[in-house]
Ligand SMILES: [Zn+2]
């Protein structure tokens with residue numbers, strides 16, 4: 001595991017959560033590949049030799065994890081480790097242990113179960129009566145896998161390299177540590193960074209990590225908390241507006257375009273300006289002007305199927321929005337009257353919003369929603385793409401709209417590195433260094449191990 005606030009001087013080993021307690025797994029099936037060698041160790045470190053191509057089925061029986069190897073029950077233990085005997089085994093596409101049915105996109109609208117191939121070792125433990133699966137591996141191998149999981153296989157080198165530097169910095173800055181209670185450095189999903197082992201690994205991602213080995217972004221003698229997201233919609237947001245904390249010098253709004261770019265809506269300091277910006281498709285690095293929609297598919301990771309990142313639309317009928325907000329906010333409303341912006345950030349992202357509604361008794365009330373995360377969670381069955389949106393209503397009788405049209409920009413929180421924008425920069429020929437310094441102004445690129 002990583003040690004908080006310490007800049008490592010050699011390559012660290014990571015613990016990555018693959019199956020979490022919230023997945024509620026009581027069984028896991030894992031296949032041993034044809035190479036290299038593995039062994040199985042129990043809680044007392046007793047060794048069971050494994051053969052290549054063995055199939056292991058783990059399940060919880062009477063508070064221990066039982067294991068069946070090739071349909072033969074073996075024994076039970078409180079924990080198991082499938083240990084790779086050559087920690088720096090060759091990294092190749094679909095190399096390593098195959099784990100069946102892992103959850104990808106937990107809690108998001110693209111949630112699904114996929115089979116993943118994992119480098120390194122895998123440990124299984126029981127937490128709250130269900131299985132926890134942890135992948136233990138050197139950070140550079142993890143980064144090779146993250147680079148390809150986040151983006152598709154056709155990415156230009158400067159994108160893969162910049163993405164790897166960002167992921168390494170974020171990981172080593174180690175600010176969030178969302179799963180410290182489970183002794184994990186990160187989980188495998190978008191809650192931390194998406195990791196699907198070697199499942200989609202390509203030579204490009206391996207080269208991306210090797211070419212940037214040990215390189216991170218530094219500011220004020222610390223590794224940068226290098227946040228990133230899918231698409232900014234043309235301008236990024238400041239750290240304080242999204243995460244509600246003290247400002248961070250290198251996480252300030254950046255217009256995602258060359259210095260020569262100008263747009264009459266900028267700065268987005270009024271509702272009119274935000275409306276003008278979102279109604280337009282400005283020629284920024286992440287816009288369809290730079291990367292046409294039908295070409296995007298070549299560059300995207302395999303889990304995302306939707307292609308509408310830069311500008312998007314959602315229409316809710318009165319009945320749908322009332323049902324949604326009654327469920328999310330426990331309003332007991334008869335009708336929704338308005339969704340009003342109260343405060344926006346530099347990129348038009350809503351920081352505070354107000355819902356006006358009519359109660360079942362016919363009274364008019366309003367409720368405030370704070371925080372872009374809560375706004376996104378509230379206004380979609382699962383999660384709205386971003387909080388940078390405007391609302392157009394279709395008028396109905398007695399001041400009750402027939403429908404609400406949400407028109408928005410970007411996908412994600414909008415702070416730091418814009419992945420689609422970085423792709424646009426790489427396609428335009430910008431260097432790896434130019435890309436990372438564009439999104440984290442004032443930081444420096446440095447090799448630490
Ligand atoms: Zn996580």
Ligand SMILES: [Zn+2]
Pocket residue numbers: 231232233234235256284285286418420421
């Ligand atoms: Zn962008």
